[in-house]
Amino acid sequence: MNTLFVCLLASVLVVYGCEDNLQESKQQDTNCVNYCSNIIYPVLNVTKTLQNQVNDFNHQNKCLSQFENTNKLMEEKFASQDKKIEQKLRDLNTTSEQIMHQIKLQGKQVEQQLEHLQKAEEVKKQIPGPPYQQIGSKYYYIEESEEVNWFGAVNKCLIIGGNLVSFENQDEFNAIKGKLQAGKDYWIDLNDLAEKKKFISVATGKKPTYSNFKSPEPNNNGGDEHCVELYSELGHLMNDTPCSMKQLFICKFRN
Template sequence: MNTLFVFFLASVLVVYGSEDESKQQETSCVNYCSNIMKPVLNVTRNLQNQVNDFKHQTKCLSQFESTNKMMEEKFASQDKKIDQKLGDLSNATEEIMEQIKLQGKQVKEQLEHLQKAEELKKPIPGPAYQRIGSKYYYIEESEEVNWFVAVNKCFIIGGHLISIENQDEFNAIKGKLQATKNYWIDINDLAKEGEFISVVTRQKPKFLNWHINEPNNGASFNEHCGELWFHNENHLMNDGICEKKNLFICERTEN
């Protein structure tokens, strides 16, 4: 009986001893695994943090790209508007330049007109005109030329061949002429025979005072230019050959 009790007691001790040992082993295993898994968990946690950071960065990058795209579109729109404004400004500048050129041309023309007006006020160069009666004349005293050259010479010195308008002017100029010399005047019938026209007015002359039987288109029907012909001791009008050489009288209306 005692022997049986002792065996039972020993068995209980063994069982309890085994449970305690098992608990100790379990505790040791947990601590061991925990020590082993802790670095792994730390690495996993770091990786998760990195993934989260990457996602955040990716989101920020996406937002940045979206913002950058919006800015690019905005800049492109602004560039387009600027280009359009520059184009409008260029067109406006061209129009302004054209207006400036036109105004410059008009100003230049006005200045030239004023300059010509001032030139007319200046004393006429070349031979001096003298007042005879109510007008100013230049009477050539030595050089004899044909009618066409006489027209040009009067033009060069600021006048025209004399255009006699009445008897008083005729009488006044006659008193200044050389005896035996002939002088060209401005009338001619080059356009139509017998119809004498004034070079100055391009109309029929206001005054005519012909020699007897003149004009007669004599000399082989070749007399078409007007002259003051000294004949029978008197200067009166005659139709002469335009190519022959006479003295000439220029007239200027300005004082």
Template structure:
């Protein structure tokens, strides 16, 4: 009897323990595992998508970098070609300018400012032929100096013939020669030396009335030739730049 009672008590205790402690410990563990197993595929799918997204992003970045590099390379080639074309054009222009410069140098002196005010070109030289104002010889000397030159100093027959073609009929023109210092010894006021070329009218110079000491191109018998004249006469005059007078 006591044994039976004791057995029943043990069963009652075990039953109570099973009711009080068994479900709370077993149910949460079972739920956690179930829930975890349920969402595991979703988590794995998300991870897979994440990995694929990273891969796509990496591929896109590489493709973009490659595209940009190709664009830059292409632009660089275009730039090089454009630059090369510019160099070719520049080389052609330089050659044309060089050729043009050679032609210009045939007609212009070394310094343009040396011939400003001397607008008539004869051969390789420049001159100013005064066509309006008539002055005496000394004033003519000063007028040429103000222009940056001297009364013309004729060096040879070619210069003389070229100058004569520019002269007006019935007009006389002062030139650089004079014998103010020593009668009969004509000197160039421009160079201070004896002239290298003289071409007188017949019976000239004659120092008429002992008062003719300044040289001009006298128009007589339809031709201009050299003459000694009174220095205070009023004539036109011819100037040339200083650098031409040697």
């Protein structure tokens, strides 16, 4: 009996002891949960956030690295293109210089051709056609039939692009004299219509560089001799005579 009682008492004590332990364990679990909720979980959340940030940072670094690689490739590509462009520009400059040089050469050739053409044109202007003929180095027209007064002779020569002849030297006079008809008189351009005894060339308005009056000519015989002829009776030397006389004339081409 006593033994049974002792066993029951022991069993009750064990049960109460277990309940106390169970309650203590539950309290510890509650304290652990509260600790985790208040301390560990926030730390874990911060850690997770930091880990996410690290992951983002690594991702950004990876993107940045890719960007840098891409940028480097682009820079190398642009540098290569720049070199190609620079080379093309140098080639273009060289080509442009060559073209400009050719243009200058062609321009000089054109200028030379124009100069030749101008000279040829000038020479052409100095070589008249009929009725002029070359005597010596110049061109003359010697009228063979129509006789006019001195003023008419001046006009006739102007119409065909010349002036009444004015001799520059003895050689020119001798060359013309050999073409003249015997017994015929010819008008030349000397006159003293502006001022008596001061004979000038109607073509130049100046005193002649050459004259061959035979004394006593010019003498203004009768007070009306103001124009000059090549007088056949004096061997076609110069003589003053009235301007109204009608006779042949000699034109010199005006260039």
